[in-house]
Amino acid sequence: MSVGAAAILAALALLAALAFGPDLKRRLGRRRRTTGRLHPRRQPAYDPGRERRAERKARDLLRSVVGEDAFAMYSDLGFIRVHGGAGPASGYGYLIYPHRPIVAYEAGSGELLNEYCVGFPDGSDPDAGTRLPDSDDVLAKWMALHGDEHGLIADSNMHFPGRQVDPGQVRRDLRRLREWEGRRG
Amino acid sequence: MKPGHGDVLLAEGDVEVAEDEERLVEEFRRQLDEGMWAAVPTAETGGRREARMVRDFSEIPRDAERVIFFPRAAGG
Numbered sequence: 001m002s003v004g005a006a007a008i009l010a011a012l013a014l015l016a017a018l019a020f021g022p023d024l025k026r027r028l029g030r031r032r033r034t035t036g037r038l039h040p041r042r043q044p045a046y047d048p049g050r051e052r053r054a055e056r057k058a059r060d061l062l063r064s065v066v067g068e069d070a071f072a073m074y075s076d077l078g079f080i081r082v083h084g085g086a087g088p089a090s091g092y093g094y095l096i097y098p099h100r101p102i103v104a105y106e107a108g109s110g111e112l113l114n115e116y117c118v119g120f121p122d123g124s125d126p127d128a129g130t131r132l133p134d135s136d137d138v139l140a141k142w143m144a145l146h147g148d149e150h151g152l153i154a155d156s157n158m159h160f161p162g163r164q165v166d167p168g169q170v171r172r173d174l175r176r177l178r179e180w181e182g183r184r185g
Numbered sequence: 186m187k188p189g190h191g192d193v194l195l196a197e198g199d200v201e202v203a204e205d206e207e208r209l210v211e212e213f214r215r216q217l218d219e220g221m222w223a224a225v226p227t228a229e230t231g232g233r234r235e236a237r238m239v240r241d242f243s244e245i246p247r248d249a250e251r252v253i254f255f256p257r258a259a260g261g
Contacts, residue, residue: 065226119260125188139253
């Protein structure tokens with residue numbers, strides 16, 4: 001190969017690197033990230049015993065913090081209602097479900113207002129995953145709503161009702177809540 | 186509160202004992218530096234349960250029984 005041909009090849013390689021290099025780098029980076037997220041060997045092994053023990057502890061903690069009434073609501077109905085603002089007089093409330101969006105509703109009419117999608121991911125122990133036990137997730141939402149309602153709402157992604165939680169289910173839950181409270185006097 | 190574990194005891198002590206308080210302050214700051222939120226559960230008169238978010242050790246009531254750390258909220 002002559003010196004001229006080699007120079008032309010080198011120039012073409014340089015032009016190709018300049019033209020396609022950034023895109024190729026971006027694609028490779030995306031592929032690495034995707035592979036890391038989805039590869040089964042990188043997922044923490046699911047240990048049902050560990051998760052059950054963690055959930056049992058989380059339920060005890062939840063009970064000790066929210067009190068007997070709210071804990072009974074969670075045990076019986078699967079969610080906890082928190083009054084918005086300064087209490088029942090605010091006229092609105094939230095339903096807290098484990099690992100589902102918080103649903104805001106108007107207390108008088110039962111009209112659904114918004115869904116607030118929020119999570120509490122913790123990546124400090126890769127072997128344990130990033131997801132809190134169900135009852136810890138409920139407690140985190142409960143504490144954050146009580147302690148800094150506006151801050152939590154600001155940190156969440158707000159959607160119209162029905163985006164992730166079935167509005168029919170929420171209406172049924174509000175009816176179940178009224179009946180449940182009626183039975184308890 | 187931790188995934189796969191539930192609640193884990195990080196530190197305990199009496200804030201009236203200087204040595205204990207120093208240790209509690211240190212752990213409190215370490216947790217916040219790691220990005221955790223801190224809340225103090227309270228019981229109001231009439232038994233109503235509440236929680237107060239705290240960002241500094243001095244905001245914790247001296248008679249608080251516990252501080253609960255949990256991961257910071259992120260929009261899902």
